[in-house]
Amino acid sequence: MAGSFEEAKLCPKCGNAGDVGARRPSDLPGVDVITITCRTATCRWYDTGWLVSINPDGSIPDPTPDGMVRGEKQFDTKKLLVQGVTDDLIVKINRYAEHDDSIREV
Numbered sequence: 558m559a560g561s562f563e564e565a566k567l568c569p570k571c572g573n574a575g576d577v578g579a580r581r582p583s584d585l586p587g588v589d590v591i592t593i594t595c596r597t598a599t600c601r602w603y604d605t606g607w608l609v610s611i612n613p614d615g616s617i618p619d620p621t622p623d624g625m626v627r628g629e630k631q632f633d634t635k636k637l638l639v640q641g642v643t644d645d646l647i648v649k650i651n652r653y654a655e656h657d658d659s660i661r662e663v
């Protein structure tokens with residue numbers, strides 16, 4: 558069962574809806590990703606983005622298996638984004654994936 562975008566844009570940390578950013582292609586054919594950014598000032602992920610992927614048919618992939626955090630875990634963290642990595646936010650997100658979100662600032 559696929560998750561909904563309304564669900565996917567909720568911050569994994571505070572549960573509030575994030576700021577929906579630009580849609581861009583991922584490294585999977587036909588799959589786009591949208592960066593969502595938390596704008597809740599009290600959230601530890603304030604101003605931090607996560608990625609939501611969109612399938613070619615417009616559906617959202619099943620968020621995550623039980624016990625896993627939604628967001629960047631939709632991607633294989635061993636296979637970081639390699640295309641179009643010119644955006645600071647994407648670099649930041651990859652750092653979270655690599656360092657298990659222990660690094661707050663780039």
Ligand SMILES: [Zn+2]
Nearest residue numbers: 568571595600
């Ligand atoms: Zn948040």
